[in-house]
Amino acid sequence: MNYTASSYYLDYETPEIQNIIKEFTSETSQQELIKKVYLKIRDGWRYSPFKIGLTQEHFKASNIAKKTEGHCIDKSILLTACLRALGIPARLHLAKVANHIATERLEKKLGTNQLAPHGLVDVYFNGKWVKSSPAFNKELCDMYKVDxxxxxxxxxxxxxxxxxxxxxxxxxxEDYGHFEDVSIDFIFNTFKSNYPMFYHELKGKTEIDF
Incomplete structure (x- = not known):
C-alpha cells in the first residue's frame, strides 16, 4: 500500500494544502516536520463536533483546509494529507470513543455520549507506526483542564x-483499525449503525448541524 499517495480526499497537490505546508518545506528533520505539522493542524483548526458532513466533498482535505474548525475526522484527514505532501507516510485510523465532558448538546441529538467513528492519524517514523490525535486544540484543552x-x-x-x-x-x-484512504462508506455506515434513528432523519441533508 502507498501511504504517501494523494487521492480524491487526500488531495495534497491543491493550493489549499500546499499553502499550509509551504512554511515547512525547508525543514530537513523528518521528526521536526512531524512535530510542526501536527501542531499546525491541532491548533490551527478549532475542534468542533457539532457539524458533520454527509457528502464526499466535505471530506476532501482541500475543502477542510478552507474552514476554521472541524471535528476529529476532518482534522485527521487534513493532517494525513499534509504529512503525505511532505513525503511522510500517514493513514487515517478510526475508533469509537466515549466523551465524558460537555456532551449535553450531542447527547440530546444522539442519545448517547459515545461517538463513532472518531478520527486519528497513524504516522510511520523510525521504522514503526505511531498514533496521533490532532483533534483538541490548546484553547479547548485549557478550557476543560486537560493536558x-x-x-x-x-x-x-x-x-x-x-x-x-x-x-x-x-x-x-472500540478500535476500527487503519485505512489507506478515507473510507467514506465505512464512515457513513458506522455512523448509521451507531445512530440508526437519528440517521433516518438525515435523508436529503448534506450536513448535520447540532
Missing amino acids: VLDFDGTEDAVIQEYNKDNDQFMAYL
Whole structure:
C-alpha cells in the first residue's frame, strides 16, 4: 500500500494544502516536520463536533483546509494529507470513543455520549507506526483542564483519559483499525449503525448541524 499517495480526499497537490505546508518545506528533520505539522493542524483548526458532513466533498482535505474548525475526522484527514505532501507516510485510523465532558448538546441529538467513528492519524517514523490525535486544540484543552497533547512521532499520542482534576474526559471503546484512504462508506455506515434513528432523519441533508 502507498501511504504517501494523494487521492480524491487526500488531495495534497491543491493550493489549499500546499499553502499550509509551504512554511515547512525547508525543514530537513523528518521528526521536526512531524512535530510542526501536527501542531499546525491541532491548533490551527478549532475542534468542533457539532457539524458533520454527509457528502464526499466535505471530506476532501482541500475543502477542510478552507474552514476554521472541524471535528476529529476532518482534522485527521487534513493532517494525513499534509504529512503525505511532505513525503511522510500517514493513514487515517478510526475508533469509537466515549466523551465524558460537555456532551449535553450531542447527547440530546444522539442519545448517547459515545461517538463513532472518531478520527486519528497513524504516522510511520523510525521504522514503526505511531498514533496521533490532532483533534483538541490548546484553547479547548485549557478550557476543560486537560493536558495539551503533543506529538513528535516517537510514541503514541492519543486522546486524554482524564483531566487535571482527575475527572474522566475521554475513553476508547472500540478500535476500527487503519485505512489507506478515507473510507467514506465505512464512515457513513458506522455512523448509521451507531445512530440508526437519528440517521433516518438525515435523508436529503448534506450536513448535520447540532
